[in-house]
Amino acid sequence: MKQIISVKNLNFSYGETEILKKINLTINKGEIIGLIGENGAGKTTLLNILLGLLPSKNNVQVFGNRPGSLVARKKIGSMLQGDLVLSSVRVDEFLEEVAMQYSNSIPLEQILEQLDLKKHRHKFLKELSGGLMRRVTFAQAVLNNPDLIFLDEPTVGMDAQARHIFWELIEKLREQGKTMIITSHYLEEIQQVASRLIVLQKGKFIFQGTLKELQDRHKQTVITFTSEYEKCVFAELTGIINIEKNSSQVVIKTVDGDNTLKQLLSKYPDVSNIAVEHETLEKIFLQMTTDKEQQ
Amino acid sequence: MIKIMKQLKFDALRLVIRNKSFLFFTLLMPAGFYLLFTKVMVVGSNPEMHQFYMTYMGSMTIYSGVIGAIFGVATILKNDRDKGLILLLQMTPSGSKNYYISIYTITMLLNLCAVMVLGVLARIFNNIDLSLKQYFMILLIVLVGQVPMLLLGTMMSYFKTQETLSVACNLVVFPLSIVSGLWWPISTMPSWLQGIGKVMPTYFANNLLGKAMLHDQLDLEGFYGIITWIVLMGCMTILVIKIQQKKGLRNSEA
Numbered sequence: 076m077k078q079i080i081s082v083k084n085l086n087f088s089y090g091e092t093e094i095l096k097k098i099n100l101t102i103n104k105g106e107i108i109g110l111i112g113e114n115g116a117g118k119t120t121l122l123n124i125l126l127g128l129l130p131s132k133n134n135v136q137v138f139g140n141r142p143g144s145l146v147a148r149k150k151i152g153s154m155l156q157g158d159l160v161l162s163s164v165r166v167d168e169f170l171e172e173v174a175m176q177y178s179n180s181i182p183l184e185q186i187l188e189q190l191d192l193k194k195h196r197h198k199f200l201k202e203l204s205g206g207l208m209r210r211v212t213f214a215q216a217v218l219n220n221p222d223l224i225f226l227d228e229p230t231v232g233m234d235a236q237a238r239h240i241f242w243e244l245i246e247k248l249r250e251q252g253k254t255m256i257i258t259s260h261y262l263e264e265i266q267q268v269a270s271r272l273i274v275l276q277k278g279k280f281i282f283q284g285t286l287k288e289l290q291d292r293h294k295q296t297v298i299t300f301t302s303e304y305e306k307c308v309f310a311e312l313t314g315i316i317n318i319e320k321n322s323s324q325v326v327i328k329t330v331d332g333d334n335t336l337k338q339l340l341s342k343y344p345d346v347s348n349i350a351v352e353h354e355t356l357e358k359i360f361l362q363m364t365t366d367k368e369q370q
Numbered sequence: 371m372i373k374i375m376k377q378l379k380f381d382a383l384r385l386v387i388r389n390k391s392f393l394f395f396t397l398l399m400p401a402g403f404y405l406l407f408t409k410v411m412v413v414g415s416n417p418e419m420h421q422f423y424m425t426y427m428g429s430m431t432i433y434s435g436v437i438g439a440i441f442g443v444a445t446i447l448k449n450d451r452d453k454g455l456i457l458l459l460q461m462t463p464s465g466s467k468n469y470y471i472s473i474y475t476i477t478m479l480l481n482l483c484a485v486m487v488l489g490v491l492a493r494i495f496n497n498i499d500l501s502l503k504q505y506f507m508i509l510l511i512v513l514v515g516q517v518p519m520l521l522l523g524t525m526m527s528y529f530k531t532q533e534t535l536s537v538a539c540n541l542v543v544f545p546l547s548i549v550s551g552l553w554w555p556i557s558t559m560p561s562w563l564q565g566i567g568k569v570m571p572t573y574f575a576n577n578l579l580g581k582a583m584l585h586d587q588l589d590l591e592g593f594y595g596i597i598t599w600i601v602l603m604g605c606m607t608i609l610v611i612k613i614q615q616k617k618g619l620r621n622s623e624a
């Protein structure tokens with residue numbers, strides 16, 4: 076596997092404020108990294124360091140060079156957190172301007188077609204809605220056919236359909252073997268494409284691994300069913316950490332889904348409408364970040 | 371070269387052709403001033419007046435150049451930097467070099483346009499007849515004379531906020547124009563002010579233009595003043611940029 080990014084013991088501060096603390100990170104070709112963290116965690120700062128927009132020492136390497144090197148600039152496409160809404164510039168003019176800076180850019184028509192931007196090509200950037208502008212920014216990020224793509228909150232402001240198109244394109248890029256780092260607050264969508272999740276909190280990685288590993292570590296299953304028993308009777312089941320009852324609907328949370336369910340069914344065969352779910356990434360994430368804060 | 375041309379087209383469209391206020395301040399306003407002060411406010415047609423018609427054309431050209439460099443370049447660079455255009459270009463293999471070339475070229479071309487516009491007006495309304503050689507001298511002086519101003523505009527683009535920049539622009543352009551004798555003759559000012567005015571880069575350029583138009587000669591020594599300013603401003607600009615780079619590269623995040 077080819078190593079594309081290597082970060083060793085990276086610290087970064089704005090003045091006196093420490094933003095990133097002892098970050099270690101290796102990313103190989105073809106990996107899709109989902110970088111998640113609360114507002115202000117340092118996600119954008121980390122991306123900017125990898126892009127060479129913020130200074131770093133030689134403990135950060137991108138494509139075997141320092142960030143921002145010519146080699147890196149040729150091979151990277153990036154969608155920054157903010158859109159570049161220039162005055163008096165049309166969509167196609169803007170994309171052409173960016174494409175011109177690369178020797179290997181994808182033909183403009185193809186990009187417009189793929190992103191369903193053809194009918195908007197003559198609009199001024201200022202006239203675009205937030206979601207549409209985000210799509211233009213995405214076009215700008217991929218028009219040099221980059222090997223490594225940084226996407227900082229790419230889907231902000233996109234409607235359901237635009238988001239769907241967007242993730243389909245990401246899927247295609249993944250199939251082409253592109254390496255990506257995606258930050259997002261929409262955890263549900265990121266967990267579907269990411270091959271590895273990284274949780275950044277207050278400048279530290281508090282988790283790195285696959286979704287499965289994350290779920291295992293915070294293994295929680297939610298079982299919902301209808302029953303006429305008092306809720307306290309279920310407390311004796313193994314692994315239970317929480318029980319709630321609303322009229323006849325019972326919601327139990329457990330760290331040992333399989334055994335809880337087996338016991339439940341053998342002891343209370345009359346329960347009905349059973350639904351079993353893994354805890355969503357969203358909830359795990361919330362729990363993780365609040366747990367850490369309490370420590 | 372093709373890249374520079376494309377960049378020029380991109381910038382000229384958005385900054386000049388679709389942004390009429392820029393044209394208004396750099397071309398129409400100096401032209402309006404010229405007509406106002408040579409046709410409306412002044413009457414009489416002795417040889418002295420004829421000379422004034424000529425030198426005032428030069429002054430308004432320089433004034434146009436100052437506006438373009440200070441209000442134009444400083445604001446454009448600041449806007450584009452704040453919005454992230456310069457950053458975006460820096461992340462590409464070509465970098466931001468062509469962008470800067472394009473902005474300076476456009477501003478200089480506009481100043482050359484001012485020469486043409488004012489030349490035509492002077493000819494039509496005031497019977498000023500300049501030779502081709504004189505026009506070449508004027509173009510040369512105007513181009514070289516604008517360089518210190520372009521450098522100053524570049525430095526000023528690093529002001530933190532849009533508001534301070536706009537105040538600073540006004541504080542530079544108007545006092546500088548007055549003190550260096552662009553609006554009315556420097557001889558009408560108190561001598562201490564003349565002392566200041568006569569070392570300003572715009573005074574040197576204006577003076578050179580006067581000599582080229584009145585005496586048909588290119589006063590090479592007159593360039594020393596401008597060149598000194600170019601060196602001075604150049605060093606200061608490099609310093610300002612170095613300081614900015616140290617402070618942390620990103621100036622804004624939308």
Ligand SMILES: Nc1ncnc2c1ncn2[C@@H]1O[C@H](COP(=O)(O)OP(=O)(O)OP(=O)(O)O)[C@@H](O)[C@H]1O
Pocket residue numbers: 089094112113114115116117118119120121156620623
């Ligand atoms: N130019 C700057 N100067 C000083 N502090 C900054 C600057 N830019 C960001 N910060 C601070 O650095 C911290 C990390 O910011 P960063 O933008 O990396 O967070 P983020 O994880 O991307 O957040 P979000 O989810 O809101 O985008 C924040 O506390 C922010 O206030």
Ligand SMILES: [Mg+2]
Pocket residue numbers: 118119120156227
């Ligand atoms: Mg961010």
